[in-house]
Amino acid sequence: MIAKDEPVNWAKRALKFICGLSQVEKYQAWITIMSDSMVQLKALSGATQVIVVKQDDELTARVIFGGEGLPELIDPAGILPFDGERQPLYYHSPFTELDTGLNVLIKEAKSVAILPIKESTIKGCVILSWDQPFTTTPDFNEFLEACLIRIRETCRLASTFYSLEELKIRFNTILQTVPQGIAFVGNSGNNSWVNHKAADLFNIPPGHVTPAQLSEAMHQLRERADNREEILKKGNEIFSSKYRKTDDWKWIYSKPEITILNVRCRPTISEYTSGMLWIFEDITSDYLSEQRLKDLNFELEEKKRLAEERDKSKSEFLANMSHEIRTPMNGVIGMTSLLSRTALDEEQFDYVESIRISAESLLEIINEILDFSKIESGKLELEEHPFILNKIIEETYDLLSAKAGEKNIELLYDIDPDVPLEIIGDVTRIRQIIVNLVGNAIKFTDRGEILTTVKVEHTTASLYTLKFAVKDSGIGIPEDKMHKLFSSFSQVDSSTTRKYGGTGLGLAISARLIERMSGKIWVESEVGTGTTFSFTIQISASPQRAEHDPIEQSLAKKRILLVDDNITSLQILKSRCTALGMHPVTCNNGGDALAAFSENQFDIAVIDELMPEMNGIELAKSIRKTDQQMPLVLLCTSRQLPKDLKNNQALFAGILEKPVKQANFKTLLTEKLSKNRTEKKDGITLRTAIKDTEPAAPVLQKLSILVAEDNLINQKIITKTLSNLGYGCDVVSNGLEALSSFER
Numbered sequence: 001m002i003a004k005d006e007p008v009n010w011a012k013r014a015l016k017f018i019c020g021l022s023q024v025e026k027y028q029a030w031i032t033i034m035s036d037s038m039v040q041l042k043a044l045s046g047a048t049q050v051i052v053v054k055q056d057d058e059l060t061a062r063v064i065f066g067g068e069g070l071p072e073l074i075d076p077a078g079i080l081p082f083d084g085e086r087q088p089l090y091y092h093s094p095f096t097e098l099d100t101g102l103n104v105l106i107k108e109a110k111s112v113a114i115l116p117i118k119e120s121t122i123k124g125c126v127i128l129s130w131d132q133p134f135t136t137t138p139d140f141n142e143f144l145e146a147c148l149i150r151i152r153e154t155c156r157l158a159s160t161f162y163s164l165e166e167l168k169i170r171f172n173t174i175l176q177t178v179p180q181g182i183a184f185v186g187n188s189g190n191n192s193w194v195n196h197k198a199a200d201l202f203n204i205p206p207g208h209v210t211p212a213q214l215s216e217a218m219h220q221l222r223e224r225a226d227n228r229e230e231i232l233k234k235g236n237e238i239f240s241s242k243y244r245k246t247d248d249w250k251w252i253y254s255k256p257e258i259t260i261l262n263v264r265c266r267p268t269i270s271e272y273t274s275g276m277l278w279i280f281e282d283i284t285s286d287y288l289s290e291q292r293l294k295d296l297n298f299e300l301e302e303k304k305r306l307a308e309e310r311d312k313s314k315s316e317f318l319a320n321m322s323h324e325i326r327t328p329m330n331g332v333i334g335m336t337s338l339l340s341r342t343a344l345d346e347e348q349f350d351y352v353e354s355i356r357i358s359a360e361s362l363l364e365i366i367n368e369i370l371d372f373s374k375i376e377s378g379k380l381e382l383e384e385h386p387f388i389l390n391k392i393i394e395e396t397y398d399l400l401s402a403k404a405g406e407k408n409i410e411l412l413y414d415i416d417p418d419v420p421l422e423i424i425g426d427v428t429r430i431r432q433i434i435v436n437l438v439g440n441a442i443k444f445t446d447r448g449e450i451l452t453t454v455k456v457e458h459t460t461a462s463l464y465t466l467k468f469a470v471k472d473s474g475i476g477i478p479e480d481k482m483h484k485l486f487s488s489f490s491q492v493d494s495s496t497t498r499k500y501g502g503t504g505l506g507l508a509i510s511a512r513l514i515e516r517m518s519g520k521i522w523v524e525s526e527v528g529t530g531t532t533f534s535f536t537i538q539i540s541a542s543p544q545r546a547e548h549d550p551i552e553q554s555l556a557k558k559r560i561l562l563v564d565d566n567i568t569s570l571q572i573l574k575s576r577c578t579a580l581g582m583h584p585v586t587c588n589n590g591g592d593a594l595a596a597f598s599e600n601q602f603d604i605a606v607i608d609e610l611m612p613e614m615n616g617i618e619l620a621k622s623i624r625k626t627d628q629q630m631p632l633v634l635l636c637t638s639r640q641l642p643k644d645l646k647n648n649q650a651l652f653a654g655i656l657e658k659p660v661k662q663a664n665f666k667t668l669l670t671e672k673l674s675k676n677r678t679e680k681k682d683g684i685t686l687r688t689a690i691k692d693t694e695p696a697a698p699v700l701q702k703l704s705i706l707v708a709e710d711n712l713i714n715q716k717i718i719t720k721t722l723s724n725l726g727y728g729c730d731v732v733s734n735g736l737e738a739l740s741s742f743e744r
Contacts, residue, residue, distance in 0.1 A: 426517075468535050517538060561606070562585070
């Protein structure tokens with residue numbers, strides 16, 4: 001092909017081509033290397049023309065070498081048939097096997113050899129063309145194969161260089177833009193360098209530096225530090241440790257200005273190099289802020305501790321003063337009570353009553369403050385005793401009925417049948433919570449009713465979660481004031497002209513007690529409509545608790561007429577009668593009651609005294625016109641007993657005070673409906689509001705009573721009170737004297 005009669009040593013030419021590519025001393029652009037090597041390949045192969053085509057993407061292929069007169073771009077489909085080929089390909093004119101896109105490049109040629117190239121980032125082909133036909137030989141094939149292998153190696157080296165160059169550029173850009181100073185000290189002594197931030201810190205040029213220069217700069221920086229001895233000590237610890245690294249090493253400077261450097265270092269070891277990487281970060285602002293925050297936190301903790309100690313001391317003082325404060329108050333109340341029983345004129349009695357009422361109000365406030373103090377000081381302990389739940393509510397209503405009666409407010413309660421009759425808990429604290437909520441309801445209600453309900457919300461074995469609700473028809477609470485309800489010493493209306501008094505501790509104490517009983521308290525209210533306070537507590541039921549009352553045979557299937565203008569009260573009485581096995585019929589006015597009476601046969605009737613249009617006595621008189629035998633029971637309050645009751649007592653078989661107690665209600669019905677009861681002409685069950693103050697029967701005077709009390713005033717009160725009741729007593733002033741008296 002070069003000269004027909006001259007033998008060619010293709011192996012030698014292949015070696016020459018390979019050596020030519022290997023003599024590149026430093027990296028050049030791939031196109032430059034290819035251009036130089038293609039000139040050599042053209043000369044060694046005897047080709048008329050050598051063309052290099054590189055595919056840039058799926059739509060573009062460029063001619064990067066080949067001489068003038070060739071198009072710059074061709075269709076990539078022209079080199080697509082060579083994709084995946086690894087050996088040189090040969091073609092002869094008229095090149096019908098080739099794509100028309102390549103015919104433009106080899107239109108004057110008679111023979112063509114194509115070397116396909118496909119590496120990771122470079123794809124294309126080298127085209128050798130001759131202007132005369134030739135026949136390939138095995139040696140020539142080996143020559144082109146060797147050249148193709150070397151060209152591909154060059155392509156791979158170029159790809160690797162491109163990747164390294166890209167990484168180098170990115171890495172250097174990152175190093176020069178990060179806010180930290182970065183320095184690398186190589187163990188070989190040849191490749192130490194610093195970025196711009198570290199160069200400014202060390203006052204040396206950036207880039208590659210000698211290890212001695214960098215070491216001296218770091219030494220000077222360390223010596224200028226205020227804590228250089230600490231730095232030296234920690235440095236020795238770091239470099240004598242196994243891992244020789246740290247992420248928290250403070251270098252502190254006060255001159256020329258306060259500067260705090262956080263130094264991090266760690267060894268960097270690879271197969272070809274090793275050294276130590278240093279990172280210097282200016283954390284002055286964060287460090288000073290952190291120190292200031294620590295100082296503030298320390299001050300706050302100290303102030304908090306002192307405040308807690310003061311509060312605890314105050315609470316402990318108040319808790320310990322409970323006896324000393326309550327004793328004189330009991331003396332005032334007791335003495336005024338005794339004084340009120342002496343011969344006083346009307347004005348004197350009014351003065352004494354004023355003293356008693358004021359003393360009781362003051363004692364109530366003192367009790368709330370002392371209870372709150374016990375809770376705050378952690379000295380409040382809950383007790384566990386069995387008790388009857390409905391009695392607690394009834395006792396609460398007894399205590400507050402007078403205040404409710406002054407406003408004509410009806411006190412009602414309803415306990416769900418699923419609630420255990422006898423439960424185990426702190427009866428005093430549960431009563432305190434109910435008294436507080438009902439008392440508040442009375443305070444903020446001018447008319448209507450107050451209903452207390454108890455239900456079982458959840459139960460597990462013997463543990464019950466009871467839900468209590470106290471609902472009133474009072475003034476309601478504004479939405480924006482509810483957040484104050486359970487705060488200590490806080491009131492919805494805290495102005496000096498407020499209508500309702502109080503310490504603002506009642507609900508706070510109740511909330512704490514409920515929390516101690518594993519419960520929660522919340523409120524629902526609407527201004528002008530009323531408020532409902534609800535709370536839950538966890539209690540146990542007594543393992544030997546009494547079952548709910550069985551249905552009495554004397555009450556079973558008895559028909560009872562219930563008349564009350566209060567719908568809630570009517571529903572409660574109806575549910576109680578149903579639970580007793582009776583058949584109740586309810587009416588909310590006298591007219592409906594008379595109509596029901598004329599249409600049905602009843603065994604007994606329970607009638608409310610205060611009703612509009614026709615009151616209870618008038619209704620009873622109307623019933624008695626047609627039925628003289630059916631027992632009638634009158635419902636009223638002790639403060640609202642009818643003035644003409646004595647004149648009309650023959651109308652009724654019994655009187656029940658509101659709120660109606662469950663046990664009393666059942667007892668009265670059983671007594672009046674029992675088949676074997678003894679009839680009494682003038683028999684009327686009436687609970688009077690005035691206590692009997694006559695001396696006790698002689699048998700009671702034989703009791704021997706010992707009083708142990710150290711306060712002289714209380715001794716006088718107790719002695720005089722027992723004397724008024726007809727009892728005598730012995731008085732001692734301490735526990736030792738009490739024990740001695742027992743022995744005697």
